[in-house]
Amino acid sequence: MEYRRLGKSGLQLSALSFGSWVTFHKQIEDNTADELMGIAYDQGINFFDNAEIYARGESEKMMGRVLRRKNWDRSSYVVSSKVFFGWRGPENKPNQTGLSRKHVTEACHEALQRLGLDYLDLYFCHRPDKNTPVEEVVWTMNVLIRQGKILYWGTSEWSGVEILEAQRVADRHHLIGPTMEQPEYNLFQRQKMEKEYLGLFREMGLGTTTWSPLASGLLTGKYNNGIPEGSRLAIGGFAWLKDRLITEDYIQKVRRLSEYANSLQTNTATLAIAWCLKNPNVSSVIMGASRKEQLQENLKSLDLVLSLTPEVMGEIDKIVQTKPVQPEY
Ligand SMILES: NC(=O)c1ccc[n+]([C@@H]2O[C@H](COP(=O)([O-])OP(=O)(O)OC[C@H]3O[C@@H](n4cnc5c(N)ncnc54)[C@H](OP(=O)(O)O)[C@@H]3O)[C@@H](O)[C@H]2O)c1
Numbered sequence: 001m002e003y004r005r006l007g008k009s010g011l012q013l014s015a016l017s018f019g020s021w022v023t024f025h026k027q028i029e030d031n032t033a034d035e036l037m038g039i040a041y042d043q044g045i046n047f048f049d050n051a052e053i054y055a056r057g058e059s060e061k062m063m064g065r066v067l068r069r070k071n072w073d074r075s076s077y078v079v080s081s082k083v084f085f086g087w088r089g090p091e092n093k094p095n096q097t098g099l100s101r102k103h104v105t106e107a108c109h110e111a112l113q114r115l116g117l118d119y120l121d122l123y124f125c126h127r128p129d130k131n132t133p134v135e136e137v138v139w140t141m142n143v144l145i146r147q148g149k150i151l152y153w154g155t156s157e158w159s160g161v162e163i164l165e166a167q168r169v170a171d172r173h174h175l176i177g178p179t180m181e182q183p184e185y186n187l188f189q190r191q192k193m194e195k196e197y198l199g200l201f202r203e204m205g206l207g208t209t210t211w212s213p214l215a216s217g218l219l220t221g222k223y224n225n226g227i228p229e230g231s232r233l234a235i236g237g238f239a240w241l242k243d244r245l246i247t248e249d250y251i252q253k254v255r256r257l258s259e260y261a262n263s264l265q266t267n268t269a270t271l272a273i274a275w276c277l278k279n280p281n282v283s284s285v286i287m288g289a290s291r292k293e294q295l296q297e298n299l300k301s302l303d304l305v306l307s308l309t310p311e312v313m314g315e316i317d318k319i320v321q322t323k324p325v326q327p328e329y
Contacts, residue, residue, distance in 0.1 A: 001044025002302060006283045008205025009152060009179045011121070013078060013284040015277055016302065017047035017209065018295075020288075022216075022232055024062045025055035027290045034066045036295055041072065043299050049182075049209065049286045050115070051082035051126060052107050056089055060114035068116055080209075081111035082156060082182075084126035099129035101140045108149055122209070123150040124182055128158045134166050142175045154180035154207070160196045167204055178206070180283065185210035187219060187257070187272055187320045188250065193281060195324040207283040210276060214288075214298075218245045219272035221258040232290075256319045264312070266304055269294075273301035275316060278308050 002015040018040040024033055037048065050060050060081065067079075083104050086097035095102050104125075111120060123144065125137060141153035155163055155178050163178055170177030181200075183192045185208075193210065200206040214220055216232050223246060227233050233242045254268065261271040276285045289295040317323045 001046075003044075003046075004283045005207070006152065006180050006209075007201075007207025009207060011078070011152060011179075011207075013047045013207075013209070014045045015282075015284060016045055016273075016299065017049060017284040017286045018045050018289075019049035019211065019286040020059045020063055021049075021051070021054050021211075022235070022238075023288055023290045025058035026235065027232075030062060030065055032291075033062050034069060035292055036289055037063075037066050038070065039292055039295055041070070041077065046076065047078040047080070047122075047209070047284055047286075049080050049211075050111075051080075051085075051124070052087045052111055053082070053085035053126070057087040057110070057114055060111055064114055064116040074117075078121040079115060079117060080122035080124060081108070081115070081120050082124040082126035083107040083111075084129065099125050099132045099137045099140075101136055104137070104140045105144070108144055112149065119148055120150045121152065122180065123153045124156045124180075125154070125158070126156050128155070128162050134162070135169050138166055138169045138173070138175055138177070142170075145176060152179040154178045154182065154209075156182035157184070160192075160200055163197075163200055163204075163206065177204070180207035180209055182209045182211060182286075184212050185276055185279075185282065185285075186213050186215045187275060187316070188215055188253075188322055190322050191324050193279060195326065197281070201281045208281060209284045209286055210282050211286050212288075213273045213276045213285050214269055215245060215250075216241055218250060218254060219257070220269040221254055221267075224251060224255055224258065253320050257316070260315060260319060264307070266300075267297070269298055270301045270304055271316075273298055274304035274308060275313075277301060277305045278313070 003012040004015050006013050050063055086092040088096055144150045167177040185193045222228055258268045261268045276282055287298050
């Protein structure tokens with residue numbers, strides 16, 4: 001395993017990490033979660049990602065049960081949670097979502113309880129909250145750090161301007177600003193990582209834990225000829241994701257990518273994850289898996305990174321045609 005510093009912080013994360021969105025509780029039960037986290041940990045993965053909204057809190061409870069069973073040394077792994085969406089779904093009342101001091105504090109306490117932990121290593125604001133002043137968010141996160149309930153705080157899917165604003169508030173009050181952002185990053189979603197945040201990487205030393213490296217499985221090629229039973233896009237309630245991902249343009253590109261991957265003696269999923277790892281501004285690529293074979297296959301991407309020469313990266317760009325255009329000045 002390769003370890004990377006989380007931006008300019010002293011924390012080291014495994015370059016590949018493991019998350020529980022969709023899979024934990026919805027697709028897999030405790031024994032499979034135990035097996036997957038065990039494989040991940042044995043292969044050197046030290047970061048496990050979670051959120052209050054995942055399976056409405058059940059994902060954190062499942063991860064908590066696995067961690068208790070595994071009894072790994074607490075200092076050997078990093079766990080995250082994220083706050084914003086709440087966990088009660090349609091029953092969420094005012095103050096049970098968002099980034100107010102009340103919800104951020106209560107959500108932290110609840111996540112700790114569900115995970116059975118004394119502190120969260122990473123705590124993310126899952127989305128920006130237009131109804132809460134950024135000062136309130138920065139101060140709340142700093143209080144939680146001082147109380148020892150979280151170690152690092154960050155954002156997820158915030159704009160570059162919003163992250164910079166949070167950093168400015170922190171600087172003004174001698175507080176700790178956001179250490180990391182969690183954006184979507186894959187061959188079809190590149191704008192934030194390759195354009196919008198470039199100044200933040202340079203000026204702030206922002207770290208990143210990136211999500212959906214396979215665009216929910218699209219970049220494995222598994223949807224090239226329809227939607228296989230048991231796959232994510234076949235699950236009830238995910239029609240919105242299917243509409244977003246199953247387009248003629250994407251499928252054509254993945255087909256060509258699959259051919260190119262074969263010509264390199266690898267497969268589409270391994271190539272797509274290795275491509276994410278190749279970006280030095282990525283601190284950790286969070287993977288998802290519903291089966292151990294997927295995880296084992298995806299771990300092979302670490303060995304492929306060195307083969308991604310400028311020529312190979314150029315060929316990939318020609319196929320996907322998603323490289324953000326940089327300003328000429
Ligand atoms: N901050 C945010 O807003 C946010 C949003 C989304 C995710 N995340 C985090 O990022 C993590 C990863 O996201 P993701 O699950 O969307 O990642 P992903 O890598 O894009 O998709 C993972 C899914 O693809 C399928 N898959 C994976 N490897 C495969 C393989 N080798 N062959 C065939 N199918 C394969 C599996 O689904 P099936 O077997 O069901 O088809 C698996 O659950 C999440 O768990 C979560 O922690 C964060």
